[in-house]
Each structure stands twice: as structure tokens, then as C-alpha cells.
Amino acid sequence: MKMRLKNKINLAFFLIVLLMMIFIGITSTYFFEKRFEDYTVEKIKHESYLLVNQITQIYHEEDRYWNLISIENIGVSAMERGFLIKVSDSKDHVLWNAMTYNKGYCSDMLTQMEYNMKQQNANFQGSYEEKRYALLSGDKSFGSLTIGYYGPYFFNDNDVKYVNGLKQLLFGAGLFALGLSLVLGFYISVKLSRPLIAINENAQKIMQGNYGSRATCPSTTLEICELSETINALSEALDIQEELRKRLTSDIAHELRTPITTLQSHLELMIEGIWQADPERLEGLLNExxxxxxxxxxLSKIAQLEREQLIISLEELDLHALAIQVVETIKSEYYKKEVDLVxxxxxxxMMGDALKLKQxxxxxxNNALKYTPKGGAVKVAVHASETDVALVVSDTGIGIPAKDMPHIFERFYRVDKSRARQSGGVGIGLSIVKAIVNAHGGQLEVRSEEQKGSVFTVRLPK
Incomplete structure (x- = not known):
């Protein structure tokens, strides 16, 4: 099932926080209860130690006298803290017993403690426990103290309030985190999805043929800005290609119309007998x-480039010798225009396709000759290194304007449209060059300055 990006982000934030809450809640509850249990057990031991010390201090050894009022005060105070004490003398006569002093209160207290523990843990197993401690004066026992409590440990009312308060705090913090995650998720999803929606709308316009459409980047996210720039670059490239194709269609129509019109008109005149089919007129028709x-x-070359079916056949060759061969075949054209070629x-x-490299x-x-005026010069230089060979074609022609430099290798692009039409070219020469160089795994570089000339460098791996 497909979902919108903002819904996915909101759901992801919610699930992450929810899972973190569950994890933190379980782990914190477990460790807190474990530590609080240890704390309570230690508290019981500490309280028992204090009670033994308090009872020991109120016994007057010289008079063998027990201060029963003090024992009662200690016992009542202990009851308030959850401890039931029983004090006996050396003959095991009970001097004071909390259960005897206030049995109803003691029973209610133990019942309340059991309720508290069951509220915290329904599976808690506890019962009333007693521990007896000997009361000593030096090495001599003068009585005993029995301390009873709900064991193995218990939470009094204050402990229960503390534990419940902490749980409520954790629960409230979790709810706040969930709410905050929804707010942040919504904010982030809007910040991410809004520019993506704008980019998508721009892409749909491009898909519908509006290649001039451009999208701004209303986002600080690097990837989104890069995507927007890429879409804009694609739109610009498609716009240029569309313009070039329209221009190509117009140029082809012009190129076809002129010779066809000439052939048609001349043949009609010959058929009607107005013109004689002499060698001179037939030669003109042959030229058309x-x-x-x-x-x-x-046009066939264009179709081949469109299919991108460029296959090369590698063989060992000498690029310098191949350059000499090509120069010899084309030198006459340079001679006619009075342009030097060396x-x-x-x-x-190197290993390469001889026919393709000749092309x-x-x-x-041909490109250099087209844009180099009479009296200019073109030089072909071939150099070899350990890993590659370089073919450099430099001229003293009119150069390439800076605005045209990024597009000269695009199909159908022509710098000088009027002169290109006169020469009959359709603007695929440099595109073919680039395709062949790429097929050989090479690189094509160009440097140019207006009115000073251009330098094309082809680097091919050996």
C-alpha cells in the first residue's frame, strides 16, 4: 500500500517514540523496582538495628530496671513505621507487645501493607514475619527484642505515594513525548514533502512538454536541492534538444526543398521541350x-546515434600514420580555401577502430576548415605517453563563443546557424566525434577563444 511521504514520516516518528516509551518504561520500571526493593530491604535491616540499639539503651543494668514508658514510646513509634515489636526480659517474660497494646491497629496495618504490595505487584507473595534479636550488655543477655513486619519487604503509604508518583511522571513524560513527536513529525514532513511536491509538479509539466518550466528549491535539505537542480538541468537539456530538433526539422525541410524544387522545375522544362537535356544541365541535376x-x-548517422548502436572493432594501429592518411585525402579542400594544413x-x-578514428x-x-578563414592554419599533432595517445587538432579560426561552449557536443547544435545551413551540415559532427571517443574509453577536451582559434584534444588509452 502506497502512502504519502508526510504520513510515513508522522507514522515513523510515532512508532519510534512509542517503541522507545515501551522499552524505557519496561527497563526503567524493572530497574527502579529492583533498586527500590533492595532499598526497602536495607531500610528494614537499618530500622531493626536502630530499634535494638534504642531498647538496649533504656535498660538500666545496675538496677536491672526497664523503663516501660520509654519502651511503649519506642513501640508506638515503630508501629507508625510498620514494625511490631515485642520486648522480653531475660526470663522471657513479655514486658511490652504491640499486638497486645493495639491489636486492631496492628491487624489493619498488616492488611494495608498487603494491599499496598498487591497493588504494586499482583503476584507478590508476602506474609507476616518475625525476627528475634538478643539484647546484650557486654557478653551477657538481659532480654530479647522480637521485630515483626510484613515481609520479605513492604511499602508503607509514603513509599506507595512515591512509587505511584514516579510512574505517573514517567507516563506523563511519555504522553508528552508522543504529542511532541506528532508535532515534530508533522512539521518535518511538511518541510520535506512541500518542496518534493513542487518538484513533482514541475516534473509533470516537463512530462507534458513544458520544457521551460523551472523549480526553485524552498528547502535547506541538500539532497532535495540537488534533486531540484537535476530536474531543472534535465528540463533545460530537453528544452535545448527540443529547440535543436525543431531547428533541424526546419533545416532539413529547407535542404530538401531546394534540390527537389530545382530537380522538379528542370525536369518539367525538359519534358515540355523548353530545355534540352544537354550534359551541362544533367550535371547540374546530378549535383542536386x-x-x-x-x-x-x-540523417542515417543521426538515426544511428539516436539508437546509440556504436560498435567498434579493435586492431593495432599507428595513430600518427592514420592521421597522415586522413590529411592527404582532405588536403585538397584546404588547398582550395588557401588554408595551411600540417x-x-x-x-x-594503440588498439582502436581505424575507420571510426578516421571519422x-x-x-x-572539416569543422576546423569550415571556421578557419582564408590564410589561416590548422595543425594536427599526435603524441604518445606510457598509458595513452593524444590527438590534437588546433586552428586559427574564429573560435567558439563562451555561451556555446557547453553545447557544442550536443546533437544538432550549430554555432553559426547561417553558415551551417550554407554548408549543408546538420550539427552532428562533434556529436559523432564524442560518441566514438567515448566508445574507445577516451576523453575529449576543447579550448577556444574568439577570433584566435580552437584546440580539440582527444586522449585515447593505448
């Missing part, structure tokens, strides 16, 4: 079909 063929080839470097053996260099060189 070549333009269509090149455009279809570019190759520098050294032996650079990388061809795309980089």
Missing part, C-alpha cells in the same frame, strides 16, 4: 541529387 544523397547520409608527431601505437579526424578537420 548528390546534395540529397549527402543529406540522407547525415601534421606533427611521432609513432603512436573522428575527418570531422574535426
Amino acid at each position: 541529387t548528390s546534395r540529397l544523397s549527402n543529406l540522407v547520409c547525415d 601534421v606533427e608527431g611521432e609513432l603512436a601505437l 573522428v579526424l575527418i570531422n574535426l578537420l
Whole structure:
């Protein structure tokens, strides 16, 4: 069953505090009762020791005289504390007995103590107990003191009030903690869920095609802000891609319309007999079909990139020698535009796909030629290290504006739209380069400065 985040947080807070209350309640009650039991047992021992001392001190050994009034005062005071005493002389004659003094009070007291203990623990097993202590003067016994109480230990009324008060305090603290957990849980859940709801609404707008939608981050939680920034970056990327696709559609329509219109009009004129199908006009039609063929080839490359089906076949090759081959095949284009093209470097053996790496260099060189004016220069340099080889293509062209740098490797993106249209490109050359470099496990870097040129560096593992 799915639940909202704020409900889950509230439930989690409530369950955690409830479980902690149960755990603390059980453990604290157990340890408190155990310690209080030990305290009560020690208190009984201490009270018995005091009573023995008090009775011993009121006996006059020289006169062999018992102060019965003092014994009665001690006995009554002991009864109030839950102890029933019986004092006997050396001949075991009873001098004072609490049960005889006030039997009804003693019975009610023992009944009340049994009730108190049963209230604290229904399974408590207790009964009336007596312990007899010898009264000594030096080594000579002059009587005995019998102390009776509800045992093995008992809680008097004050003890019961203390224990019940502590339990009520723990229970009240637990209820307060539960209430506080609900308030904090609600507050935290709102603070967490509100920005997530806003991010979700923004994502739904993006899903519906509103790529310009952006979400702010009204939260101090790092992960939520990162999620918001990621969604915004995705929205921006989709917005750019959508714009590029629209531009591509428009450009393709333009690129198709021109040669098709030319072919249609020329063929109609030839069919109607207005124009003769001479070699010059047929050559013009052939050029238009070549333009269509090149455009279809570019569209095929786009489809391949969209499917991301880029498979490489590794073989040992010399990247420097491969660069020389590519430069020789493309040098004529540079000659026509009067742009110098040179190759520098050294032996650079590596494992790679020769055809794909030729495509990388061809795309980089075509790109450099396109944006390098007459009289400029392009240099290809190949260097090798212990772990990788570097292919560097530098030019003295117009450079790349800073605003376009983050997008130059995106599909269909073109820096100079007007010149790109004239050249017939659709803006996938650098995308293909990046895809091939990534497939080889390499890295592609670019540095550029407007009106000074660009440097593309491809680093490939050996």
C-alpha cells in the first residue's frame, strides 16, 4: 500500500517514540523496582538495628530496671513505621507487645501493607514475619527484642505515594513525548514533502512538454536541492534538444526543398521541350541529387546515434600514420580555401577502430576548415605517453563563443546557424566525434577563444 511521504514520516516518528516509551518504561520500571526493593530491604535491616540499639539503651543494668514508658514510646513509634515489636526480659517474660497494646491497629496495618504490595505487584507473595534479636550488655543477655513486619519487604503509604508518583511522571513524560513527536513529525514532513511536491509538479509539466518550466528549491535539505537542480538541468537539456530538433526539422525541410524544387522545375522544362537535356544541365541535376544523397547520409548517422548502436572493432594501429592518411585525402579542400594544413608527431601505437578514428579526424578537420578563414592554419599533432595517445587538432579560426561552449557536443547544435545551413551540415559532427571517443574509453577536451582559434584534444588509452 502506497502512502504519502508526510504520513510515513508522522507514522515513523510515532512508532519510534512509542517503541522507545515501551522499552524505557519496561527497563526503567524493572530497574527502579529492583533498586527500590533492595532499598526497602536495607531500610528494614537499618530500622531493626536502630530499634535494638534504642531498647538496649533504656535498660538500666545496675538496677536491672526497664523503663516501660520509654519502651511503649519506642513501640508506638515503630508501629507508625510498620514494625511490631515485642520486648522480653531475660526470663522471657513479655514486658511490652504491640499486638497486645493495639491489636486492631496492628491487624489493619498488616492488611494495608498487603494491599499496598498487591497493588504494586499482583503476584507478590508476602506474609507476616518475625525476627528475634538478643539484647546484650557486654557478653551477657538481659532480654530479647522480637521485630515483626510484613515481609520479605513492604511499602508503607509514603513509599506507595512515591512509587505511584514516579510512574505517573514517567507516563506523563511519555504522553508528552508522543504529542511532541506528532508535532515534530508533522512539521518535518511538511518541510520535506512541500518542496518534493513542487518538484513533482514541475516534473509533470516537463512530462507534458513544458520544457521551460523551472523549480526553485524552498528547502535547506541538500539532497532535495540537488534533486531540484537535476530536474531543472534535465528540463533545460530537453528544452535545448527540443529547440535543436525543431531547428533541424526546419533545416532539413529547407535542404530538401531546394534540390527537389530545382530537380522538379528542370525536369518539367525538359519534358515540355523548353530545355534540352544537354550534359551541362544533367550535371547540374546530378549535383542536386548528390546534395540529397549527402543529406540522407547525415540523417542515417543521426538515426544511428539516436539508437546509440556504436560498435567498434579493435586492431593495432599507428595513430600518427592514420592521421597522415586522413590529411592527404582532405588536403585538397584546404588547398582550395588557401588554408595551411600540417601534421606533427611521432609513432603512436594503440588498439582502436581505424575507420571510426578516421571519422573522428575527418570531422574535426572539416569543422576546423569550415571556421578557419582564408590564410589561416590548422595543425594536427599526435603524441604518445606510457598509458595513452593524444590527438590534437588546433586552428586559427574564429573560435567558439563562451555561451556555446557547453553545447557544442550536443546533437544538432550549430554555432553559426547561417553558415551551417550554407554548408549543408546538420550539427552532428562533434556529436559523432564524442560518441566514438567515448566508445574507445577516451576523453575529449576543447579550448577556444574568439577570433584566435580552437584546440580539440582527444586522449585515447593505448
